[in-house]
Amino acid sequence: MNRSDPWSGGPAEGAVWFDPPPRAAKVPGPPPSPARPPVALSVDGREVRVPAGATVLDACRVAGVETPTLCFHETLTPVNACRVCVVEVAGARTLVPACSRQAEAGMQVKTDTPRVRCSRKVVLELLASSVDLRIAPGMAETMARYGASPGRFGPPAPDAADRDAREAGHHHAPDGAAAETVAQPVKADNDCYVRDYSKCVLCYRCVEACGTDAQNTFAIAVAGRGFDARISTEWARPLTDSACVYCGNCVAVCPTGALMGKTEHDLRAAGAWDPERQTCTDTICPYCGVGCSLSLTVQDGRIVRAASPVGADITRGNLCIKGRFGWGHVQPGPRAGDAP
Amino acid sequence: MDLRLTGPPPSEVERAAVDGALATGGTGRDQLLPALHALQDRVGFVSEGGLRHVCERLRVPPAEAYGVASFYHLLALAPRPRTVVHVCDDLVCRAHGAEAAVAAVERACAGGPATVARSPCLGLCERAPAALILAAGASPCAEPVGAADARAVADAAARADSAAEAAPSRRARRLAKEKPGARLERVRRAAPQAGTPGLRLLARVGRVDPESVADWKASGGGEGLRKALALGPAGVVREVIASGLVGRGGAAFPAGKKWEAVAAAPAPRHLILNADESEPGTFKDRVLMEEDPFALLEGMTIAAYAAGCGRGYVYVRGEYPLARLRMERAAAAARKEGLLGPDVLGSGFSFEVEVRRGGGAYICGEETALMNSIEGKRGEPRQKPPFPTQAGLFGRPTVINNVETLAAVPWIVRDGGAAWARIGTKGSSGAKLFSVAGHVARPGVYEVEFGATLRQLLALAGGVPAGRSLRAVLLGGAAGSFVGPGDLDLPLTFEGTRAAGVGLGSGAVIVFDDSADLGDLLARVARFFRDESCGQCVPCRVGTVRQEEALARLRAGRPLGGREAEVALVRELGQAMHDASICGLGQTASSALESALSRLGAFSGGTP
Ligand SMILES: Cc1cc2nc3c(=O)[nH]c(=O)nc-3n(C[C@H](O)[C@H](O)[C@H](O)COP(=O)(O)O)c2cc1C
Ligand code: SF4
Ligand code: SF4
Ligand code: SF4
Numbered sequence: 001m002n003r004s005d006p007w008s009g010g011p012a013e014g015a016v017w018f019d020p021p022p023r024a025a026k027v028p029g030p031p032p033s034p035a036r037p038p039v040a041l042s043v044d045g046r047e048v049r050v051p052a053g054a055t056v057l058d059a060c061r062v063a064g065v066e067t068p069t070l071c072f073h074e075t076l077t078p079v080n081a082c083r084v085c086v087v088e089v090a091g092a093r094t095l096v097p098a099c100s101r102q103a104e105a106g107m108q109v110k111t112d113t114p115r116v117r118c119s120r121k122v123v124l125e126l127l128a129s130s131v132d133l134r135i136a137p138g139m140a141e142t143m144a145r146y147g148a149s150p151g152r153f154g155p156p157a158p159d160a161a162d163r164d165a166r167e168a169g170h171h172h173a174p175d176g177a178a179a180e181t182v183a184q185p186v187k188a189d190n191d192c193y194v195r196d197y198s199k200c201v202l203c204y205r206c207v208e209a210c211g212t213d214a215q216n217t218f219a220i221a222v223a224g225r226g227f228d229a230r231i232s233t234e235w236a237r238p239l240t241d242s243a244c245v246y247c248g249n250c251v252a253v254c255p256t257g258a259l260m261g262k263t264e265h266d267l268r269a270a271g272a273w274d275p276e277r278q279t280c281t282d283t284i285c286p287y288c289g290v291g292c293s294l295s296l297t298v299q300d301g302r303i304v305r306a307a308s309p310v311g312a313d314i315t316r317g318n319l320c321i322k323g324r325f326g327w328g329h330v331q332p333g334p335r336a337g338d339a340p
Numbered sequence: 341m342d343l344r345l346t347g348p349p350p351s352e353v354e355r356a357a358v359d360g361a362l363a364t365g366g367t368g369r370d371q372l373l374p375a376l377h378a379l380q381d382r383v384g385f386v387s388e389g390g391l392r393h394v395c396e397r398l399r400v401p402p403a404e405a406y407g408v409a410s411f412y413h414l415l416a417l418a419p420r421p422r423t424v425v426h427v428c429d430d431l432v433c434r435a436h437g438a439e440a441a442v443a444a445v446e447r448a449c450a451g452g453p454a455t456v457a458r459s460p461c462l463g464l465c466e467r468a469p470a471a472l473i474l475a476a477g478a479s480p481c482a483e484p485v486g487a488a489d490a491r492a493v494a495d496a497a498a499r500a501d502s503a504a505e506a507a508p509s510r511r512a513r514r515l516a517k518e519k520p521g522a523r524l525e526r527v528r529r530a531a532p533q534a535g536t537p538g539l540r541l542l543a544r545v546g547r548v549d550p551e552s553v554a555d556w557k558a559s560g561g562g563e564g565l566r567k568a569l570a571l572g573p574a575g576v577v578r579e580v581i582a583s584g585l586v587g588r589g590g591a592a593f594p595a596g597k598k599w600e601a602v603a604a605a606p607a608p609r610h611l612i613l614n615a616d617e618s619e620p621g622t623f624k625d626r627v628l629m630e631e632d633p634f635a636l637l638e639g640m641t642i643a644a645y646a647a648g649c650g651r652g653y654v655y656v657r658g659e660y661p662l663a664r665l666r667m668e669r670a671a672a673a674a675r676k677e678g679l680l681g682p683d684v685l686g687s688g689f690s691f692e693v694e695v696r697r698g699g700g701a702y703i704c705g706e707e708t709a710l711m712n713s714i715e716g717k718r719g720e721p722r723q724k725p726p727f728p729t730q731a732g733l734f735g736r737p738t739v740i741n742n743v744e745t746l747a748a749v750p751w752i753v754r755d756g757g758a759a760w761a762r763i764g765t766k767g768s769s770g771a772k773l774f775s776v777a778g779h780v781a782r783p784g785v786y787e788v789e790f791g792a793t794l795r796q797l798l799a800l801a802g803g804v805p806a807g808r809s810l811r812a813v814l815l816g817g818a819a820g821s822f823v824g825p826g827d828l829d830l831p832l833t834f835e836g837t838r839a840a841g842v843g844l845g846s847g848a849v850i851v852f853d854d855s856a857d858l859g860d861l862l863a864r865v866a867r868f869f870r871d872e873s874c875g876q877c878v879p880c881r882v883g884t885v886r887q888e889e890a891l892a893r894l895r896a897g898r899p900l901g902g903r904e905a906e907v908a909l910v911r912e913l914g915q916a917m918h919d920a921s922i923c924g925l926g927q928t929a930s931s932a933l934e935s936a937l938s939r940l941g942a943f944s945g946g947t948p
C-alpha cells in the first residue's frame with residue numbers, strides 16, 4: 001500500500017515506535033457508545049430496546065427470536081450475501097437482511113410471515129441443491145425447521161472440472177435434467193489445509209478474514225461472475241504460489257467445512273474422524289509473547305485441530321501459522337514436515 | 341501489506357500499454373479497470389505478465405485484480421485472436437434471425453483473422469441483427485455493424501484486424517470518419533423522428549453536428565446552464581422539483597429530490613451520468629450521447645451545480661465506442677470553452693468531468709455496482725441503505741442519474757419547471773423516449789409526450805410488418821413484463837403501467853409478431869440473467885440457474901412432477917428472488933417469465 005503502514009514501513013514520522021497501528025476501517029469497532037440513546041423497535045410484536053448502532057439481528061436476539069444466519073460472523077463486516085436471515089420490515093418493498101440492517105426507532109420487524117418463511121426455505125433449498133452441506137454445522141436442523149427440500153430442483157449434476165476456467169457471460173445452456181452444482185475436485189496443494197469448494201456457499205467470510213477484517217494478506221478473492229463466481233487466488237494458482245501465509249484464519253471462519261485443516265480432512269477421508277473420541281483443551285499458545293488463547297481438539301492422543309475462541313479478546317479467533325498448524329513437534333509418531 | 345507478485349514478468353508491449361494508461365489518471369485503485377482495458381486493447385486479452393504489472397503499479401493484490409478482471413465479459417483472460425466479432429443473439433436480434441446470423445458470421449469468419457463470440461444486447465437494436473467488431477493492437481478498432489450480411493461482417497473484421505496493427509495516430513480517426521450522408525442515414529435509422537419540429541429531447545439529433553460546440557450553442561445550447569447559474573443552486577432544485585421530472589433509469593425517483601438530498605450532505609460530493617445502458621432492447625441513451633453530447637454535459641453541470649458536486653463521471657458501457665468518443669471529445673471541447681473546469685462560465689463554480697468505460701457487465705448499470713466498478717472493485721451492488729445520496733462513490737454523497745434524465749434538465753431549467761410539468765399527464769410529466777424494436781416497420785428511438793398509448797407508439801414505428809399479427813410486447817426489456825395484443829390501449833405512463841401491474845423500466849418496447857417463438861425468447865431472458873447475475877447473493881446466483889433449468893424442462897415438455905408443479909416451482913422461486921435478492925437484477929429476473937405465464941398463457945397447453 002502506498003499509504004504509510006506502521007507494520008511494513010517502520011514508525012511513521014513523528015510517531016513513537018510503540019504507537020498502536022490504526023485499526024483497519026472494516027474491523028468492527030468498539031461497542032456502540034452508551035451516550036447515544038437506545039433504539040426501541042418491535043420484533044414479532046414484542047417491544048425491544050437495543051443500543052444505537054445495533055442490527056435487526058441483535059434486536060431479534062434480544063427478543064429471543066431465533067434467526068438463521070450463514071454468511072454473518074461476529075468478527076467480520078457483514079456482506080449480507082446469503083439471505084437466509086431476511087425479515088419483513090413494515091414499509092419496505094422487499095425483505096431486508098437482519099444481519100446488516102441497522103435497527104431504527106419504531107421499526108416493525110416480522111420474522112415469521114409467509115414471505116419470510118418462503119424466502120428462507122427457497123434460499124436454503126437453492127444452497128443445498130447446489131452445494132454439499134452435509135458437514136456444515138447446524139444446516140440440517142435449519143433446513144428441517146423451514147421444511148426445505150432441495151430435491152425439488154432435480155437430481156444434482158456431477159463434478160465439473162472447469163469451474164476455474166469459466167468465462168463471465170458465457171455458459172452452456174442446460175437441459176434441466178439435472179440441477180447444476182458447484183461440485184468440483186478438491187484442492188489439496190499444501191500441508192496445512194485443504195480447499196473443497198464443492199462445499200463453498202460463497203459467504204465471503206474467508207476473503208474478509210484474509211483481507212482487512214483480520215489477516216491483511218489478500219491471498220484470495222472472489223473471481224468470476226454469477227453462478228460461476230468462486231473463491232480463487234490469481235489465475236487459480238495453487239496456494240503455494242500465492243500470497244498465502246497459512247494463518248488458517250480463513251479456515252476458522254468457514255461455515256461449511258469447505259476449508260479444513262489437512263489433518264481433519266485426511267481423518268475424515270479415512271473415515272477416522274470421530275467427535276465421540278475427541279476432547280477439547282483450552283491453553284495458551286507457547287510460541288511467542290502474544291499469548292493467544294488456543295483450543296486444542298485431541299483424538300486418540302493426537303492434536304487434530306487447533307483453533308482460538310472467537311470471544312478471546314487477543315485473537316478474536318485468529319492465529320498465525322504456528323499456533324494454527326505448528327503442532328508436529330508435540331505429536332507422537334513421524335515428525336518430518338508433519339502438520340497436525 | 342506486501343504484494344507477492346508471481347508469474348511471468350510483463351513484456352515491453354504490455355508494460356508500455358499499462359504505463360500509457362496510467363500516465364494521466366494517477367495510480368489509485370480506481371485506475372484498475374482503465375489499466376485492464378489498456379491491456380485488452382493492446383494485446384487482445386489480460387495476460388499474466390500484464391496483470392502482474394498492473395498490480396505492481398497500482399499496489400493491488402493480484403488475487404483481487406484477477407477477481408475484478410474475471411468479472412467483465414469484454415476482458416479475456418486467455419489468449420485469443422486479437423479481433424473478435426461480438427454477434428448479438430439477444431431478444432431483438434433473435435426476432436431478426438440472430439441464430440442464423442451467428443452461424444453465418446462464424447462460417448464467413450472461418451479461416452480469417454477474427455473469431456466470433458455471442459453477445460447480449462449491444463444496444464444496436466435498430467440494426468438487428470447486430471454485431472460489434474473489436475480489434476486489439478497498436479490502434480485498437482471498434483466498429484458496430486449490422487450482421488445480416490455475414491460476408492460484409494467478415495470483410496469488416498479483416499479490415500479492422502489489419503487497421504489495428506497500424507500506427508497509433510490513426511486510432512481516433514477510424515471511428516469518427518464517416519461521410520456526412522452516411523452519418524445522417526445512420527442517425528435517421530436510429531431516431532426516425534430526427535428533424536421533426538417540436539421535439540425536446542431529440543431536438544438536435546440529426547440537425548446539429550455533435551462535434552461542434554458552435555453549432556450546439558447556435559441551437560440554444562448553454563442557455564439552461566446560464567439560467568441555472570443565475571437562479572442559484574436552490575433555485576435550480578426548486579425548478580426541477582416543480583417540473584416533476586423523475587429518473588428514466590427505471591426506478592422513477594424524483595430527480596430534484598435526489599439533488600436536494602445530496603446538496604444537504606457534506607462535501608466533497610460526486611455526480612455520475614449513468615450511461616451503462618445494457619437493458620436488452622434499450623438504445624435511447626446511446627443516441628443521445630452520440631448525437632447531443634454537449635447537452636448531456638450541460639445537464640450534468642446544472643445538476644452538479646444544484647447539488648454542489650465537484651467531480652462528475654460519465655460511465656459508458658464498453659460496447660458503445662462512438663458514444664464514449666463523442667462524450668470524451670465534447671468534455672474536452674467544453675473545458676476549452678470554459679463550460680467545464682475550475683470556473684464554469686466565470687461563476688466560480690468548479691466542475692470536472694471524466695469519462696469511464698464499462699467492461700461488459702449489465703449489472704454495472706445498477707447504481708451502486710457502477711460505483712464499485714469505478715472504484716476498481718468487482719461490480720457487485722451494495723445493500724441499501726445507505727443510499728448513494730448518503731454514501732456513494734468513494735463513500736461520498738453522490739448524485740447518479742440516467743442519461744435521459746439529465747438530457748431533460750437544460751430544457752427544464754431554461755423554460756421553467758412549470759412548462760415541463762404541463763406536458764404529459766398528471767402523474768408523469770414531460771416527454772419520454774422509447775426504444776422501439778423487434779417486429780416493427782421502423783424501429784428506433786421515439787420521443788412522445790407522456791400519455792401516448794402503446795398503440796400510438798407502435799403506430800409511430802410503423803406497426804408490425806404487413807401480413808403479420810401482434811403476439812406480444814416486452815415492456816422494459818429483459819427485466820420488464822410481457823403484455824399481449826389486448827393491452828394496446830395501455831397508456832405508457834408511470835401510473836398507467838403501474839395500474840396494469842407492469843412498468844416502463846428502461847423504456848424498451850420490444851415487439852413480437854406471431855412468427856416469434858415465445859419459449860425461445862423466455863429461454864434467452866433466463867440465460868441473460870444467469871449470465872449477468874453478479875453472483876453475490878444466493879437467491880439470484882442460484883435462482884437464475886434454477887429458473888433457466890425449469891424453463892428448459894417446460895420447453896422440452898419434461899416438467900418435474902407435472903406442468904402445474906413445475907409452474908408452481910417457478911412462481912415460488914420468483915417470489916423468493918423478488919423478496920430476498922440484494923438488488924433489482926435478482927428482484928426482476930423472474931418478471932418476464934411470470935408475466936408470460938399469466939398474461940400470454942405460456943406453457944398453458946402443449947407448446948408456449
Ligand atoms: C440490474 C440493473 C441495471 C440497471 N441499469 C441501468 C442502466 O443501464 N442505466 C441507468 O440509467 N440505470 C440503470 N439502472 C438503474 C440505476 O440503478 C439507477 O436507479 C439510475 O441510474 C438512477 O438514475 P435516474 O434516477 O435518473 O433514473 C439499473 C438498475 C438495475 C437494478
Ligand atoms: S491461510 Fe491465511 S493467508 Fe492463507 S488464504 Fe487463509 S487467511 Fe489468507
Ligand atoms: S470457502 Fe468457506 S468461508 Fe470461503 S466463501 Fe466458501 S464457504 Fe465461505
Ligand atoms: S440480486 Fe443478483 S445481481 Fe443483484 S446483488 Fe444479488 S446476485 Fe448480484
Ligand code: FES
Pocket residue numbers: 068069070071072079080081082083084085086097098099100
Ligand atoms: S446471514 Fe444475513 S445475509 Fe447471510
Ligand code: FES
Pocket residue numbers: 428429430431432433434460461462463464465468469470620621622
Ligand atoms: S442489439 Fe441485439 S438485441 Fe439489442
